[in-house]
Amino acid sequence: MKKAVFIVMFLMPWLATAQQPESILLEYCYQQIETNYPLVDKMEVQRKITKLNQRIARSGLYPEVQLKASASYQSDVTDVPFSTPGTTPPSFSKDHYNLSLEVNQTIFDAGRTRTSEQLERGESAIENAGVKADLWKVRAQMEQVYFSILQLQKNLESTELLLADISEQLEMVRAQVENGVLLPGNALTMEAEQLKIRQQKIRIEHDLQASYEVLSVLIGEPITPKVTLKEPNRDVTAGLYEQEISRPELNVFEERREMLDLQKNLASASKLPVVSAFGTAAYGRPGLDMFNDDLQGYWMVGVRAQWSLKSWTNASKKTEVLAHQQRKIQADEEAFRLSVEGDLSRVHRKITQLEEQIELDEQVLNLREQVVEEKESQLAEGVITTTEYLTELNEASRARLQLELHRVQLHQTVIEYLTKKGISWN
Template sequence: MKKILPLLIGCLLSVTGIAQEQQISLSMLYDKLEQHYPSADKLRIRNEITGIQQQLSQTGWYPEVTVGASTSWQSEVTEVPFVPNGPEFSQDHYTVSLDIVQPVFEAGRVSKMKRLNQIQGEVANASTEVEMQSLRRQIDQIYFGILQGRKNLEILQVLTHDLEEQLSSIESRVKNGVLLPGNKYSLEAELLKVEQQKTGVEEQIKGGFEMLSILSGAELNDRVELEIPETSGLNEENEFYRAEYELFDARQQILNSQLELSGSDKLPVITAFGKTAYGRPGFNAFDNDLHFYWMVGLKAQWSFRSWRNSDKKAQVLELEKDELQTSEDAFTRQLKAGISKQQYRIESLNKQIELDGQVLELRTKVVAEKKHQLNEGVITSTEFITELNAENRARLNLELHKIQLMQAKYEYQTLKGDIWK
């Protein structure tokens, strides 16, 4: 038992360490989103619906079989006057029938309806993919927001340390009567202000992890490490891979299919039919016995109203196609504006990062000089720590701008659709 207990404790510590050091990446969150978010189930459900609708449409080619039965009592029946001992007809009638109607020519309505159902399924799938892309963008924004929040916390922590060092120095001077207490109170108020900012950032980070947990279905907390994503070179070609274009295309195909279907309204429908029945009376009104009888034939139907309205329907559908194209053009224009904005942001951040590097280099030189002065007794440790914190802030600002640059590149690639193509 004494040997087993340390082993169990070691296992528990090992598991705890794994939980504390848990890492997650954007791609992992995308996978979790695909697996757990309800929208992902829409694709499966829609595919099942489309399959069933295809089967239903295909039945338009099958013969329609109808079984019927009837019985009735007639108050009067046919009489043959002026014929002695003429035939007598029963007042009770019975019929059991089987009717079959087989389409012979339906102007392609069935195949066009099958195609329309298939495209409607593609529209639903494209709509779901648009929704999933929107959710991925939401995850991106939260993810990078957490990364920036953590970097801001580090900057605020350095500022807190700097203020505490200055407060310690001022308290000593106030105690010795060199400074008035108001200097101390100002620093204490500034420290409280920084603590407020830290609390706000911490709550934002915690809220971000909660949102990521809800969207992805993964159990996350604010101790989880987020991998900093990497991006390849930016694709500056004027090509887009957004799911919205697939949706626009599918909707155009629906309108084209509806146009083809409306053209079928100008043509007649021809069917072959057959009927067999048992009962009385049959087609021979003078046969009063129960007997079998049947008939076969062809039938043509041509609706002049449908023929007349077909051109109007086509006109409406053409206008809807123009309207859809206008919406697509407007979407493209907004997309180009967003991409242009991100390009300028990327250029601006690159310049800031270049300047951050120069600032950090200068701050590093200042710290090296102040360290030498500290060793020589020229400056106090508080002055040295102030410069050291300034160097740390410069380094953290550089890292923060690098994260912002990474986010801007991701947003650029997201707008173009390169991330998910």
Template sequence: MKQLILILMLLIALPIAAQQSITLEECYNFVTINYPLAKQSQLLDAQNKLDVEAISTSKLPQFNFDAQATYQSDVIEIPIPNANIEGLNKDQYRATLSVNQLIYNGGLTNASLQVKSAQLKTKRKQVEISLYQLKQQINQLYFSVLLTQKSELLLNAKQAQLEAKLIEVKSGIKYGVILPSSDKILEVELLKISQQSKELESQKATLIATLSSLISQPLNALTQFQNPLIETQIQSDLNRPELELFQLKKEEIDNSENLLSKQNSPKLHGFATGGYGNPGLNMLDNSFQTFYTVGVKFNWNIFDWNSNKKQRESLLINKDIVDNETEIFKLNINIELNQQQQEIDKIENFIASDLEILNLRNEVLKTVDSQLKNGVITSSVYITELTNLYEDENILIKHNIQLQLAKANYNVIKGQ
């Protein structure tokens, strides 16, 4: 008994699982997470971590090992008679280990780290922008699927109406009220509807498969695509990620300028060198000996022919370029928004006309339906008017979907 109950529960649950639903907002979220480009953010983080570690090593002691063996054609001699000082060998050997420790470099290392941090933010924002630009592609696919779904429902309604009408016509033929062969015309139309239905199914399957690949989510013909209620906010400000990118570029320029200003700062190093060789530091001792030196080294490039200053001035020009790009971007976006708003207004006017047309079509079809029942007209006339009504209903559905698509694109363009 328990097994039977379990089987029944599974049979009930399967259709529910199969008829999953999805929203437009969920598609946006899925593509942001699952699209292959999204992985670049992790790669950029890993790359930046390595760059930061490499730059930070400048604060650590630097070790150098050197070894050399030389043969000289001549050596230093002491010109003192009977000094009993042995001359140097012409073959000489030396091995040294040096340690250099940065003490002060005017904040150059920290400035380099800030530049890397700014570059990471810029690159991550560029990835975000590329993902954001996929939203309009998702809009096109999502609303195309909605259109096929609603077209299927309308086609099914037309089929049901024709099937009911076929029963009436056959009854009328049987009692001699309607002309023979009128039922054949209806049967032909039902076959055409079957063809149209298969074509819609194929089109819908292609659209769903494309969207499924784009967002990396399992979707199928049973998936219910929720119809979003989209409103546009005409007066709100632009909120596009590109605007944030322009600001990040300016911050990156500021950090690069700061780095350049540190490059000519005074630098102080401590060093120590230990070695073994012949001769050592005592040139008069012609034997292998150990030696060492310790000290500090100060370096300051006090004049570079204004090279650093010119590089910084060049960066300031880059800032002006970014400001110009920002201005151009806003101009183009506002043009797109105006065009999209005109498209929305146009479609809304179409919908108002569609509703008037449908009211008239329904009145005509009622009259034709009555005439067919009384044998005044043929099935062909009825089919013509029914098809006209169906096509106009399909146009209304198409305009409604186009209106939602136009509003969704408007919001994407605006950054809402």
């Protein structure tokens, strides 16, 4: 048995890696956050809390049953100083006993119970809206990591392509050195450049590994660099600037306002009396017959009304306080909207900038590739040195990488715009 457990534990990392997909999309990461991120559990816990609190609040509609027992001894009792002829004046015991069962049923509470139940629902709505707002921030954090990985992938691809070009040309240069066309220093220069590019590749691979680890934590699933991240393959720019801001934080403001409205209703209800019916069945001494000093059973039923002058006078003040709190929430919401609009303006400008840069990047790359083709021919003929060729090859590689990075950044900036606006496109 121990051997079997050891084998399973040994194979688990391999099995987890083997089950990983070859590639994933940004939409998949969104879904994993909504499923696996710890904050999601808070919503389920809050649902259970709200359900229990609502049952507690609703209990105000049900009869309240109380069992009471008491025993006492007092220093003095009523003394009857006279009696009719032929009778003995009644005497009263100083020890008293009472066992009673009381039942109270609310008949009218001006909506207090119903409002209390709604308040519990409102508390849950605020909590859940806050969780969704926090999850939205996690989405934004994940997007940054996702697109940083995409940029590193492009950087790695460019580096590998550059290494392949250098390796190919290095073979040709070595042949020319052997034939006496070029000096040995040309081959050494290319070998040094090759080592330098390999160093860059190692750094990129380690950065990729670190970024994948962060992404794994955010989506709650182990992802290795063997899994390729794909760029969003959907056009999400249609109507990009026409849609209204719909950030989850706005729902928090709205739920808080509704909560204050419910508290206003509760304050208004406190101006009215609470009417209830009651019934008591008891056994003890003394009973309702004060002249009977024996233990006896008795009962009574009735209706009572309770009204508090203090609650009535404070209700208007509470309503005024709640109105001020609503104005504070409104001010917070307006400040939040202004902040979001400022961010959207900045991101919009960045989108326009990247679109213009990409057009120029394509032109620059086309020119650089033409120069490299020319330098390749010159190097093959021994007209130029490897240093001159490497200079142009690196420039072309940088131009290609710049174009790819700007394309990724454009995708990232568009997604950032959607996220800041609160638009979910997955």
